[in-house]
Amino acid sequence: MQLRYYIVRRLLLFIPVLFGLSIITFTVSHIVPGDPVGLAAGPGATPQEIEQLQHDYGTDKPLPEQYLTYMSNLLHGDMGRSMTSRHKVLDDLASFFPATLELVLVSMVLAIAVGIPLGMVSAVYRDRWPDQFSRIFALSSISFPRFWLAIVLQLIFAMTLGWMPVGGRFDVRQTLPRTVTGLLLVDSLLAGSLTDFLTAAKHIIMPAICQSLTVIAFTTRLLRSDVLETLQKDFVRMARSSGIPERVILFKYVLKNSMIATISTLGFLFGFALGGTVLIESVFDWPGIGLYALKSAVTLDFQPIMGITLFVGLLFSIVNLATDVVYGMVDPRIRYG
Amino acid sequence: MLSSLLPSEGPLVKIRDLRLNFNTFDGVSKVLAGVNLTVEKGDVLGLVGETGCGKTMTALSIPRLIPCPPGEIVGGEILFEGEDVLAKSEDEMRELRASRIAMIFQDPTTNLNPVFTIEEQMIDAILCRMGEQSALGLTPFSRWQGSVREKRTEARHKAVEMLKRVGISQVEDRIGSYPHEFSGGMRQRVLIAMAMAGQPHLLIADEPTTALDVSIQAQILRLVKELVDEFHLSVLLITHNLGVVAKICNKVAVMYAGRVVETGTIREIFKAPKHPYTVGLLNAIPTRASRRGELQGIPGSIPNLLSPPAGCRFHPRCAHAMPQCAADPAPGMIPLTRTHQVVCHLFD
Numbered sequence: 064m065q066l067r068y069y070i071v072r073r074l075l076l077f078i079p080v081l082f083g084l085s086i087i088t089f090t091v092s093h094i095v096p097g098d099p100v101g102l103a104a105g106p107g108a109t110p111q112e113i114e115q116l117q118h119d120y121g122t123d124k125p126l127p128e129q130y131l132t133y134m135s136n137l138l139h140g141d142m143g144r145s146m147t148s149r150h151k152v153l154d155d156l157a158s159f160f161p162a163t164l165e166l167v168l169v170s171m172v173l174a175i176a177v178g179i180p181l182g183m184v185s186a187v188y189r190d191r192w193p194d195q196f197s198r199i200f201a202l203s204s205i206s207f208p209r210f211w212l213a214i215v216l217q218l219i220f221a222m223t224l225g226w227m228p229v230g231g232r233f234d235v236r237q238t239l240p241r242t243v244t245g246l247l248l249v250d251s252l253l254a255g256s257l258t259d260f261l262t263a264a265k266h267i268i269m270p271a272i273c274q275s276l277t278v279i280a281f282t283t284r285l286l287r288s289d290v291l292e293t294l295q296k297d298f299v300r301m302a303r304s305s306g307i308p309e310r311v312i313l314f315k316y317v318l319k320n321s322m323i324a325t326i327s328t329l330g331f332l333f334g335f336a337l338g339g340t341v342l343i344e345s346v347f348d349w350p351g352i353g354l355y356a357l358k359s360a361v362t363l364d365f366q367p368i369m370g371i372t373l374f375v376g377l378l379f380s381i382v383n384l385a386t387d388v389v390y391g392m393v394d395p396r397i398r399y400g
Numbered sequence: 401m402l403s404s405l406l407p408s409e410g411p412l413v414k415i416r417d418l419r420l421n422f423n424t425f426d427g428v429s430k431v432l433a434g435v436n437l438t439v440e441k442g443d444v445l446g447l448v449g450e451t452g453c454g455k456t457m458t459a460l461s462i463p464r465l466i467p468c469p470p471g472e473i474v475g476g477e478i479l480f481e482g483e484d485v486l487a488k489s490e491d492e493m494r495e496l497r498a499s500r501i502a503m504i505f506q507d508p509t510t511n512l513n514p515v516f517t518i519e520e521q522m523i524d525a526i527l528c529r530m531g532e533q534s535a536l537g538l539t540p541f542s543r544w545q546g547s548v549r550e551k552r553t554e555a556r557h558k559a560v561e562m563l564k565r566v567g568i569s570q571v572e573d574r575i576g577s578y579p580h581e582f583s584g585g586m587r588q589r590v591l592i593a594m595a596m597a598g599q600p601h602l603l604i605a606d607e608p609t610t611a612l613d614v615s616i617q618a619q620i621l622r623l624v625k626e627l628v629d630e631f632h633l634s635v636l637l638i639t640h641n642l643g644v645v646a647k648i649c650n651k652v653a654v655m656y657a658g659r660v661v662e663t664g665t666i667r668e669i670f671k672a673p674k675h676p677y678t679v680g681l682l683n684a685i686p687t688r689a690s691r692r693g694e695l696q697g698i699p700g701s702i703p704n705l706l707s708p709p710a711g712c713r714f715h716p717r718c719a720h721a722m723p724q725c726a727a728d729p730a731p732g733m734i735p736l737t738r739t740h741q742v743v744c745h746l747f748d
Contacts, residue, residue, distance in 0.1 A: 295467075296510065297505060297507060297510040297511045298510065298511050298512055298513040298514075300465055300505070300511075301503075301505060301511040301512070301591070302513070302524075302525075303465055303494075303497065304463060304465060304497055304501070304502075304503040304595075305497070305498065305524075305525035305528055305529065305594060305595075306494050306495065306496075306497040306498020306499070306525075306528040306529065306533070307494075307498075307524055307525065307528050307533070307536070308494060308528075308533055308536070309490070309494075310538070311524070311533075311536050311538055314538060315524075315536075315538060316513050316516070319515050319516070320513065320514070320515055393515060394514070394515055395514075395515060395578045395580070396514060396515075396578070396580050
């Protein structure tokens, strides 16, 4: 009951957050120097054509009025159109976001599957070779530039060995499975096609690995220090004195106590990555929201910029809320209030 | 050989010349420097001494719960029911702890896991004490197995029964609570219930009442005493409260700076203490007879164990120190009666 009130209150708090975000983004994207309409009209446009376009997009009106128009359209479900592609922003988001979501989800699963065991191992074998190995692994995956690593992976596994495709989300010669969730891995399974699934998996694995490395590094180091601290706690000695096997102590009693910082970091990195993984997306030609945001930003295409910012802001808030709720499930002492 | 043929003979615990070092950044701390201690079956032995004298480390070395590293046992022998504890494998030790040794600790708040319910923790501990650690069910999936569920239900019955035994009311309503929802006294009762759920032969109680209110202390002590009588337990009680010792122990061992300096029955130690340190310790207890405003202590302070004094470690503070007290080797155990032993050159 208490939890339900907490969630409702946090959801209501989204309104002022997104409102503030919209004002800041709108102002910034309109006061930066540049002429988006001129860019959209093209180099050969006549002054009359540009004026007509300005009228069409409402950019000849005062800024506050433009903002109010945008917001009232937004509340009616209309996010506007891109000036360069003339696509509806809503449709663009619907087609680009699932690609990013799929990439981020797969990379998070990888990061958790590798990072948590690695963190536990390096705590248990503190300062011995598994710990040194994980330390070097974590340090190098943070310090190597991600785009460089991506290119190296492409050179080895795509160009030389030919095991993986260089980039893209799916084989252009194959027809895409019917869109249900927008996640190709899920859609191909729903359509019952294992070949499609394998094609999608082959395309996603290298970008996902690149994306997961940083997360693995953070998870491993954080979890290691928290596990080391928890291992010193009296209740661990108490569990040992009851004859509870070391394996159970580690993976049940210690792990749950050590997860707090890791969960909040994972939640933050997850929300952050949903905003787009521009470097990875551009190296692997992954049609995600990061590339879309980049293209919109360089042309000062403000309707997509607004749409992306608000959408990602909303997602980030939701992920944060989810993280806080998971917190409470792990640690019963946390009170929602 | 003899001990395995006649398992009921001999002492329950025999520690001989146990030496424990802690390797710290500042150097090697010689925490235990030749501890000799015997717990006979049926004994309730009080282990007393100042903070930092090695009482807890001595006790923790019996179930081998000393963190190694930084700890390192560099010499000596520990026999539990005739078995060499230091020679056992990790798994044999785990089984020994589960089946024959019960421990309760000082602070009931930190000794319960804050993120699991009392029920969950008790069931796990009881399953291990029943020798059913395969039913611990590390993954949620294993809980679906009928045999695991059956074992856990059985352990839960035992948990409820034990919680009732240690005086917790409305057990069915409370067993699903988290530790922070219990009071300190109740938490200590839970820990006692967890420890006693098997058929332990030895109870190690490490200052079980220090962290509790005075009124709760008496209740917990009474409970421990009842359980000791009921389960025919032998007890190693660590405390610095001599009043507690006088109330529930039949024997005392006095420790000073990593050595046992005097052992004997309650009567022998309280009526006729021999070691100058024991005498000082007993004189330090304020009584109604001592004059108002006058507290008697032992001059000096406990030695730094990184560079302890040679010979008898008490000699720098001892009023009766003689030249040979400052020379190695340290004095040996001198039997005065069958039960009373002292480690002091005064009785050579």
